[in-house]
Amino acid sequence: MTSYEPVRAIQRGLAVLRAISEHGPITVADLVSRCSLPQPTIVRVLETLVAEGYVYRQAGKSTYLVTGRTLALSRGFDSKSHLLQISAPVIDQMHVQIGWPSNLAIFDRDAMVIVYSNRASLGLSLPGQMGARIPLMATGVGQVTLAFMPEEQRKAALSRAQETGGRWDCDAHMAATLVARLAQIRREGYAFADEEYLEAVYRSRIWAVAVPILTTDGKVLAAISSLVLTLAGERRRLLQTILPILRRAAVNIRHQLGAETVT
Numbered sequence: 001m002t003s004y005e006p007v008r009a010i011q012r013g014l015a016v017l018r019a020i021s022e023h024g025p026i027t028v029a030d031l032v033s034r035c036s037l038p039q040p041t042i043v044r045v046l047e048t049l050v051a052e053g054y055v056y057r058q059a060g061k062s063t064y065l066v067t068g069r070t071l072a073l074s075r076g077f078d079s080k081s082h083l084l085q086i087s088a089p090v091i092d093q094m095h096v097q098i099g100w101p102s103n104l105a106i107f108d109r110d111a112m113v114i115v116y117s118n119r120a121s122l123g124l125s126l127p128g129q130m131g132a133r134i135p136l137m138a139t140g141v142g143q144v145t146l147a148f149m150p151e152e153q154r155k156a157a158l159s160r161a162q163e164t165g166g167r168w169d170c171d172a173h174m175a176a177t178l179v180a181r182l183a184q185i186r187r188e189g190y191a192f193a194d195e196e197y198l199e200a201v202y203r204s205r206i207w208a209v210a211v212p213i214l215t216t217d218g219k220v221l222a223a224i225s226s227l228v229l230t231l232a233g234e235r236r237r238l239l240q241t242i243l244p245i246l247r248r249a250a251v252n253i254r255h256q257l258g259a260e261t262v263t
Helices: 008-023 028-035 039-051 068-073 075-098 140-147 151-163 172-188 195-202 235-257
Strands: 055-057 063-066 102-108 111-117 206-214 220-229
Touching: 008 028, 008 039, 008 063, 028 039, 039 055, 068 075, 068 111, 075 102, 075 111, 075 220, 075 235, 102 140, 111 140, 140 151, 140 172, 140 206, 140 220, 195 206, 206 235, 220 235
Parallel strands: none
Antiparallel strands: 055 063, 102 111, 102 220, 206 220
């Protein structure tokens, strides 16, 4: 029990921010319904959150989304907040260009963690929302991260992943072919998510391609991927459009970060 009455304005602000995070893109009308607050209150809270950089209105639409800055509110992501602030607008602009959603993922000991995603725009209920931990060997973001890791760090990461006992961390075939796959990824600069993984998790409704975000000296900071419906058309043709934009987005993020590294 608290010593003082809670500050209602803060409670309302947090309720709106939580609703946008969990259900965005979301309209004012939907926020009124979900938060049980009057429309003028919702509008004032939104304007405050936008002014503070935690929420933005989608261009040409009446819907709102959280920015990467919201993850700075979580202690575990403090060291990545600058990367997130820079990456989120770039990734959202990329979605406008290619018409498909994307994820930003970072390495965390034995897995990749999705720290930003606009996949809700795909209009499907898909696993792997923000904060989800996804496997290293089976995902595109995991493979490009492993490919550009120093060898000792890669070995340690894979060892920790195997200790978790997860299906995709202990797959013998993936492990046996990993060295060759990583060499190819280093040559080509991109990776696809594993087909068996996509079948198991998404029932092969999508395919995913990922590229790394590298520092000027080649250190991998994060990875971004684009998710495409399998029914959208022939993969090779779509890749000709998507991959150059994905690569430009990674370079754009690197340039905005400058010579900084994320620790």
